[in-house]
Amino acid sequence: MKCLTSGIVVDNHEIAENIYKAVISVPNIANQCFPGQFVNIYFPDSVRIFPRPFSIAGVDNDAILLVYKVVGSQTTVMSHWKPGDNVKILGPLGNSFGYSGQINQPVLLAGGVGAAPLMFLRDRLSQDGIKPLFFLGARTKSQLPFLSDSKSELILSTDDGSIGSNGLITDELAEYLQKKDNPVSVFGCGPDLMMKTLKSMPFSKNVSVYVSLEKTMACGLGLCQGCIVKNSSDSAGKHYSLVCKDGPVFNLKDIKFDD
């Protein structure tokens, strides 16, 4: 059940260039959220009025973890959070990756700070004794949220070759999947371009792809109907889905990015 509540910052520090990890004690949300879900953070700002949505990057007892990149004024405010600060927060919002019970081999794919929701999924897989492959790419080494990981088998790539292979992480994924014929579920999150690249890739029948999307949201609750993504067919009688309510996780075959 969603709740609008007050969290307390436990820890907040930079883990990569402009990428921060915050730990927020908020039991009502931490105790009931699933990988893929997100929270809204509210700011006492009368000029920039929207709350900002963030994927939950993990749970640590009564706290949730957020991994965020400083890109604007609100994330700058967040980067100044100190332990003990109060944060107005709404969650958990949206659907989830819904992995539990799947027999497919899970493979994680992320671009930059898009790793956030997948870190949570990786934790839950780890609790189930699964150590997934984690394809993680960024422009350059300093923009990777982490460079090593005990809970996954990490495959890195960078646009400039400063660590891992030199090129796109989606190419690494494609090469890996070529050799697979068992059922595989890819869980991905990253910049729009990466999502579009994924959509254009010819996946074979044994591969299912689930992506977590980001869109400008005013409410995060399905009220404003602002955060639409186009459905790949109108068969369900619905032309658009809402990223906040129907998503943020979608089966890649159900959506398209051409609008």
Add this chain to the structure above:
Amino acid sequence: MIDLRINLGNNLVLSNPVMTASGTFGYGDELAEILDINQFGGIVTKSLSLEPRIGNPSPRIVETASGMINSIGLANIGLEAFLKQKKPFLSELTCKVIVNIAARTEEEFGTVIRELDHEDWIAGYEINVSCPNVKEGGIAFGTDPRVLERLIGVLRKTTKRFLIVKLSPNVTDIAAMAKIVQNNGADAVSLINTVYGAAIDIYTRKPKINTIIGGLSGPAIKPIALANVIKVREAVEIPIIGIGGISCGEDVIEFMLAGASAVQLGTINFTNPCVVSEILEFLTVYMKQQKLTTISDLIGRLIK
């Protein structure tokens, strides 16, 4: 004992003057987990049309200084699905439920109202003649005096229920429009709908809204809304429902002093979804501090 009740006439009494604005509150059910909906005097549902509408393409919203621009295009599930899916929740509410209706033609308005008139849980209708984001219907009804006159006349004959007409600020003389609404028998006017607004990405040189020009809402438009309420108050006697950037209890009082009998909360539902309890608490504190017992005594009591 503080009396927050508002009697709007034609059998519509609100438990307090705070309502929700259409299109900012879904059908009420989305917020039920985090909020007691019955705290509102009334809720106004998302614009309903006879057939479902898919709405406009992306991008539909953009944040602007102290506000936002939207161009949703009246996306809604249509009359049949509304009655099937939303009635179970809405009909159980104790606050008043007003259904906002948008249509392309006079006939469509009439058909929707005749169908809804069978539903005893609906307290009234708000007629949307002011949506800036659709090509047909919407604002086309609300900017031409003769078209508006004819439409309201027909709708008044269609239903005895409480009839609100929601007006656009994007006209030369909103008071003239309000007079037409009054003269043709509607029970109240609500104002303002969104103000024409635009925003441009200077790097891509593209508009930040699919229709290029959309509707501006939020605290940025509050002074515009308040000025329009004052103008309309001077022109008509029927109740005014004030809308436009209302974000706190102080804003509610301001609109009531300007002449509004009730108000609707819009964009604030996105940015502070549980604000209604804060507002009601403020209203009680303010009344006590002003040594007043009946909130309706404040309506139009602006000292000029």
